[in-house]
Amino acid sequence: MKTVYVGLSGGVDSAVSAYLLKEQGYDVIGVYMKNWSKDIGGHTCPWQEDLSSARIVSAYLQIPLHIFDFEKEYFDHVAKYMIDTYKKGQTPNPDIMCNEKIKFDVFYNKCINQGADYIATGHYAKIVSGNLAIATDKSKDQTYFLYRIDPKVIDRVIFPLSDLDKKKVRSIAKKIELPNFDRPDSQGLCFVGNIPMRDFLSEFIKPQKGKIVDEHNKELSEHNGAFYYTIGQRHGLGIGGGKPYFVYQIDIDKNIVRVTNDENSSLLCKKEFTITDCKWWIEPKENTKYMVRVRYRSELKPAYINPSSNNECKVELENPERAIAPGQSAVFYDGDMVVGGGIIKL
Numbered sequence: 411m412k413t414v415y416v417g418l419s420g421g422v423d424s425a426v427s428a429y430l431l432k433e434q435g436y437d438v439i440g441v442y443m444k445n446w447s448k449d450i451g452g453h454t455c456p457w458q459e460d461l462s463s464a465r466i467v468s469a470y471l472q473i474p475l476h477i478f479d480f481e482k483e484y485f486d487h488v489a490k491y492m493i494d495t496y497k498k499g500q501t502p503n504p505d506i507m508c509n510e511k512i513k514f515d516v517f518y519n520k521c522i523n524q525g526a527d528y529i530a531t532g533h534y535a536k537i538v539s540g541n542l543a544i545a546t547d548k549s550k551d552q553t554y555f556l557y558r559i560d561p562k563v564i565d566r567v568i569f570p571l572s573d574l575d576k577k578k579v580r581s582i583a584k585k586i587e588l589p590n591f592d593r594p595d596s597q598g599l600c601f602v603g604n605i606p607m608r609d610f611l612s613e614f615i616k617p618q619k620g621k622i623v624d625e626h627n628k629e630l631s632e633h634n635g636a637f638y639y640t641i642g643q644r645h646g647l648g649i650g651g652g653k654p655y656f657v658y659q660i661d662i663d664k665n666i667v668r669v670t671n672d673e674n675s676s677l678l679c680k681k682e683f684t685i686t687d688c689k690w691w692i693e694p695k696e697n698t699k700y701m702v703r704v705r706y707r708s709e710l711k712p713a714y715i716n717p718s719s720n721n722e723c724k725v726e727l728e729n730p731e732r733a734i735a736p737g738q739s740a741v742f743y744d745g746d747m748v749v750g751g752g753i754i755k756l
Contacts, residue, residue, distance in 0.1 A: 413437040414528040414568060415521035417513060418475065420463030421596055423532030425588050426579050427570040428471055431530055439526070440468040440475040443517060445484035445508075446602050451609035455602060466589045480516055487511035488600070493614045499662035500737030501640040503555075503706075504600045510558040518563050530568040537564055537572070541691050542748040547575035554706050557741045557751050558689045608638050620665035622647060625677060630655070636665045642678070642733020656733070679730035685740050685752030686722045692749045694723070700742040700749055702727070704734050710743060723752060 416428045418440040432438045442464040447457045461477070468475035488507045495502035513531060521529045533552045534545040542564065545551040571579060583591035602610065615637055622631040631648040633639070643657040647669065658677040659668040670677050694700065694715040701710040702725065712728040725740060734754060741751035 411435065411437045412527040413439060413525060414530050415439045415441050415476075415524070415526040416530045417517065417532070418442055418464040418467060419532070419596070420460035420467070420590065420593070421532065422583050422588065422590055422593055423534075423571060423579060423595075424464075425467045425471075425532075425590055426582050427530055427532045428467070428473060429582070429586060429588070430570040431568065432471060432473065436528075438471070438473045440464065440471075440473050441517070441521070442475060442477050443512070444477055444479045445481060445512065446489075447481065450602070450605055450613050453605040453609060456596075456604075460596075463590050463593060470589050478517065478520060480512055483516050484508070484512055487516075493611065495737050496611055496637045497615060497662070498737070499636060499660035501735040502737050503739055505555045505706075506558055506739055508600050509556055510560075514556075514559040514563055514567070518567075522566065526566075528566050528568050530570055532571060533569050534571055534576075535569050536746075537567065537569060538747065540564060544743070544746040544748070545569075545571070546573045550576050553748050554703055554739070554741050557691070557739065557748055561691055611635075611638065618665055620667070622649065622667045622669055624655070625658075625668065625670050625675070630669065633667055636660050636662055636667050639667050641735035673732065676730075679732050680734045680756070681727050681730045683725050683734055683740075684718075684722055684755045685725055686720075686755045688721050688723055688750060688752035690750035692744065692747060694742065694749055699728075700744055702740050702742050702751075704731060704740050704754065705738050713740075713742070715742065721752075722755075 414431050414436045418424045428438050442461050447455055449455050488504050491507050492502045492504045518529050534547055534550040535553045535556055536543040536545055542553055544553055617634040620633050620636055621629050622633055623629050639657050639660055644654045647655055649655050653671040655669040655671045656678055658670050699712050702713040703710055714726045716724040718724055736754050736756045738754050739751050740754055742749040
């Protein structure tokens with residue numbers, strides 16, 4: 411009998427994953443990853459509630475539950491990366507980094523070293539002939555967050571929900587009377603909870619008043635730190651009346667946020683950009699059209715990849731795209747197959 415260690419978050423997706431694997435005849439071991447426990451700005455970290463749910467689920471499924479404490483690793487590889495990226499005036503993606511550095515590296519290695527034949531998670535993604543591919547439920551597909559994981563580990567990874575949609579997962583959970591069948595999906599910052607990003611950042615970066623100006627350098631409002639903002643942002647600018655404004659540049663050195671109320675402005679829309687620190691599942695070809703996603707839930711858009719140097723690539727879109735934010739990832743697809751991607755650098 412093959413042994414699979416399942417990351418049990420306390421949510422319904424990982425619980426159903428564990429159930430399905432047990433039904434398939436695996437020896438299933440549940441693991442709760444304790445990655446963050448600090449309360450911030452009056453917001454309570456939900457880790458104890460999540461762990462309680464994971465314990466109840468594991469008892470119901472009659473599988474053991476281990477607790478792996480990765481708080482140091484999570485801070486070093488995810489929280490610190492997030493803080494440092496915001497300090498640069500860029501927009502990080504902690505979910506991507508958590509998958510690359512924690513779930514499919516630190517967690518993966520610990521499980522394998524303890525005797526696991528496989529690890530499994532409740533992600534919506536597919537593995538096709540050793541490659542990462544879009545899940546059957548395209549509306550829940552999470553390959554954007556998984557593109558950076560090491561292809562070398564994929565032969566020992568199982569995504570039990572690859573062919574299911576969310577409605578079916580909920581239906582299975584209810585049918586077998588899982589204790590958490592109706593638990594809401596987790597929201598907010600990966601492992602930290604539903605905490606406003608400003609509250610999180612203010613714990614680590616000292617607020618500093620500055621100006622919000624338009625493209626003509628006219629002052630429109632004030633802010634408490636340029637690092638709080640992201641390209642394309644339209645809410646929380648404190649600019650009243652008339653057409654909405656959008657952030658098109660974050661000047662960290664001068665602590666200035668620059669905005670425009672022309673949503674089709676060339677300041678806001680880009681047709682070309684660079685990606686760096688690239689990770690490829692399939693080596694991209696020049697002069698070949700791929701589909702690219704420049705942020706989670708953005709539409710797939712046609713694009714061309716032109717490798718340059720130092721693990722960087724030039725990306726050319728067929729049509730200009732709004733709010734391309736440095737620090738986010740651009741992830742490329744060939745049909746349903748994940749080609750790979752990199753970190754956006756304008």
